[in-house]
Amino acid sequence: MKIKExxxxxxxxxxxxxxxxxxxxxxAFASDLMSDVLRFSMDETVxxxxxxxxxxxxxxxxxxxxxxxxxRDKQPDEDMLxxxxxxxxxxxxxxxxxxxxxxxxxxxxxxxxx
Amino acid sequence: MHxxxxxxxxxxxxxxxxxxxxxxxxxQLGVAPANIKRTVxxxxxxxxxxxxxxxxxxxxxxxxxxxxxxxxxxxxPGIPNLDLAMQEGWSTASPKVREMGxxxxxxxxxxxxxxxxxKIETEVxxxxxxxxxxxxx
Ligand SMILES: Nc1ncnc2c1ncn2[C@@H]1O[C@H](COP(=O)(O)OP(=O)(O)OP(=O)(O)O)[C@@H](O)[C@H]1O
Ligand SMILES: [Mg+2]
Numbered sequence: 001m002k003i004k005e006x007x008x009x010x011x012x013x014x015x016x017x018x019x020x021x022x023x024x025x026x027x028a029f030a031s032d033l034m035s036d037v038l039r040f041s042m043d044e045t046v047x048x049x050x051x052x053x054x055x056x057x058x059x060x061x062x063x064x065x066x067x068x069x070x071x072r073d074k075q076p077d078e079d080m081l082x083x084x085x086x087x088x089x090x091x092x093x094x095x096x097x098x099x100x101x102x103x104x105x106x107x108x109x110x111x112x113x114x
Numbered sequence: 115m116h117x118x119x120x121x122x123x124x125x126x127x128x129x130x131x132x133x134x135x136x137x138x139x140x141x142q143l144g145v146a147p148a149n150i151k152r153t154v155x156x157x158x159x160x161x162x163x164x165x166x167x168x169x170x171x172x173x174x175x176x177x178x179x180x181x182x183x184x185x186x187x188x189x190x191p192g193i194p195n196l197d198l199a200m201q202e203g204w205s206t207a208s209p210k211v212r213e214m215g216x217x218x219x220x221x222x223x224x225x226x227x228x229x230x231x232x233k234i235e236t237e238v239x240x241x242x243x244x245x246x247x248x249x250x251x
Contacts, residue, residue, distance in 0.1 A: 034215035038155050039224055051215045055162075058130030059215065061137070062158045064151055079127070087134070 001025050001110060003067050006046060007092045009108055010069060010101050015076065016084030016091035023066055029113040030102050034059040040113055048101050052076055054083060061087035071098045115139075115177045121161060121188065123170040126214045132173045133158040136184075143177065145250060152228035153182050153248045159221040160186040160244045166211040167191070168242060182248045192238040200226070 168190025207217030
């Protein structure tokens with residue numbers, strides 16, 4: 001699924017790095033614990049999280065994530081947006097809860113990481 | 115090639131900068147993506163540990179054609195029981211560290227998993243030196 005379709009499904013707003021129109025998301029992982037994000041391969045995966053700070057971006061960068069959905073109406077600050085752009089990570093801001101975002105993506109055919 | 119970075123105690127605004135910079139360098143050098151990933155994940159875990167659990171320190175990275183050697187040396191409390199620290203789930207992370215998204219007790223086991231060689235020297239009340247090697251060939 002394309003990043004823009006995902007943004008639409010979660011009624012999200014796209015910020016951070018510009019959307020890579022060719023990128024296909026196949027899986028999702030939901031976590032507020034960055035320690036766990038670093039343990040898995042994040043290929044073709046979108047991270048769904050309510051953790052909104054610089055370390056979310058640093059972790060995403062190390063994990064090779066290209067898209068992160070920030071749920072629960074979290075607002076990234078300038079610093080975070082800059083890190084996202086530098087690491088080429090697109091952020092999708094959504095007002096929905098993590099549970100709702102996950103349910104929507106699951107229904108739309110996005111696979112769990114495991 | 116040799117690179118050195120400073121790590122600052124408790125600075126979660128900048129924590130990860132060194133790992134980010136190393137990632138950029140490895141990309142420029144054309145290192146295989148799978149090797150980049152395991153190198154920077156290990157380095158990042160060690161960098162965060164030095165910020166989170168110690169009083170800061172230094173990172174030294176040496177890259178040649180066949181391997182990457184990373185040394186993260188901190189001044190800090192040291193690790194009283196290394197066997198325990200290496201276990202999945204063991205953590206003494208402070209509330210502040212947990213707020214940042216860390217403290218699952220998975221960092222050291224993850225470093226072990228991602229590197230080919232891991233050496234941890236630690237002395238209580240003095241500090242910890244983590245030496246990690248990733249072979250490229
Ligand atoms: N550099 C260090 N100095 C002092 N203690 C450390 C250091 N690195 C690790 N430790 C100790 O070992 C424990 C386990 O470290 P580990 O990286 O596995 O987990 P964590 O940092 O607590 O959580 P996570 O890495 O999953 O976010 C820490 O909670 C801490 O008690
Ligand atoms: Mg750790």
